[in-house]
Amino acid sequence: SPAGGPAPDPQSRAGVPTAAGASIPSYPAAERAVKAVAEAVRYGQWRRALADDDGRVPEYEDIDETGAAAQLAALLADVDAGAALTLTDWHARELLARYGIRVLPTLPAPSADAAARAAAVLGYPVALKTTAPHLRHRADLGGVRLDLTNEAELRRSYEELTDALGKPAELLPVVQAMVPRGVDTVVRSVIDPAAGAVLSFGLAGVASELLGDTAHRLVPATDRDAAGLIRSIRTAPLLFGWRGSDPVDTPALEDLLLRLSRLVDDHPEVIDVRLEPVVVAAEGVSVLSATVRVAHAPARGDLGPRTLPSY
Known part of the structure; x- marks a missing residue:
């Protein structure tokens, strides 16, 4: 132990005391020490980048x-x-x-006929989606049908959707144009x-x-x-x-x-x-x-x- 200092506790995880009163971190496993060093390096890189370039908030001429x-x-x-x-x-x-x-705009499709009219306005290919809260963003439940290229496919998908998940009034289906x-x-x-x-x-x-x-x-x-x-x-x-x-x-x-x-x-x-x-x-x-x-x-x-x- 350092002169005049207490003997360090070998089981202590707080660190080994030094003569200056500070401590040297100690870790129960090498993996934890490596992780700590990596985090310190990442923090140092972030501080240096922040000092070099704070970035700028861009100005836009097309906002209202x-x-x-x-x-x-x-x-x-x-x-x-x-x-x-x-x-x-x-x-x-x-x-x-x-x-x-x-x-991207969506058009309501409370019926198969309404869906066909909406697709005619938006242009094929289209997507048929449910917007009911319990199905929103749940493509895994089959509430989204993509790449419908004609009216026959759209009507068939509409029937499959309502047969599997419920009535149109419950599903709140909409039609939307496809995107890349x-x-x-x-x-x-x-x-x-x-x-x-x-x-x-x-x-x-x-x-x-x-x-x-x-x-x-x-x-x-x-x-x-x-x-x-x-x-x-x-x-x-x-x-x-x-x-x-x-x-x-x-x-x-x-x-x-x-x-x-x-x-x-x-x-x-x-x-x-x-x-x-x-x-x-x-x-x-x-x-x-x-x-x-x-x-x-x-x-x-x-x-x-x-x-x-x-x-």
Whole structure:
């Protein structure tokens, strides 16, 4: 032991005392020591990158901040303080479009004839989907039929859907135009009581939900934040050509994230936005569904900066 110091406890995990009064970390296994060193290296890399480049919040000339403010004021005119309003699909699409976020339109299909008329308007190929809350985003239950190329296929799928899952009034089916295939993702922004507005990203699907494979950044997000966000999830290789697949349009995805960040930062009345799925193809992104909740903006007493480690 150091001169004049107590003998270290060989069973102690707190560390070995030194003459200076500090301690040397000790670990019960080499694997834990290696993991600790790796985390320290990652933290150091993050600190250096943060010091070198904080990134920038881009400016957009095509957003309609004034129009969005007027729309939100009108929507919240009859909403009590403390209450939240879930926007209709039409109002959600209109609000998001003001910030350059286009949500693919859907047409209701309460009957097979209505589905055929909707497909004629949108153009084949189309997708037939249920929008009932208990089936929403549950393609594994058979509530989504894709690549229907003509009216005969559409009517047959409609009959199969209603026979298997229930009546049209229960399923709330819609018809939507097909988009280029790609990787299904989820983009979300929500107000966290402690941190404020948070931007989140992950891949769509059960596997990501079970693993909790979602990354987060604070709003307003910089271009550096957006790039790091999509690369920090464990399933990120699927976006960059994993096992010979085509890499997707990550710049378009980053642009979508930055536009949503700008919307939420400009308008604190927007308390929750969920874009799911967002299909990221080799060229471009397609937002197939959007849920938006709004409320009167709460008063903020803390106006200081917040930080969220992104390493």
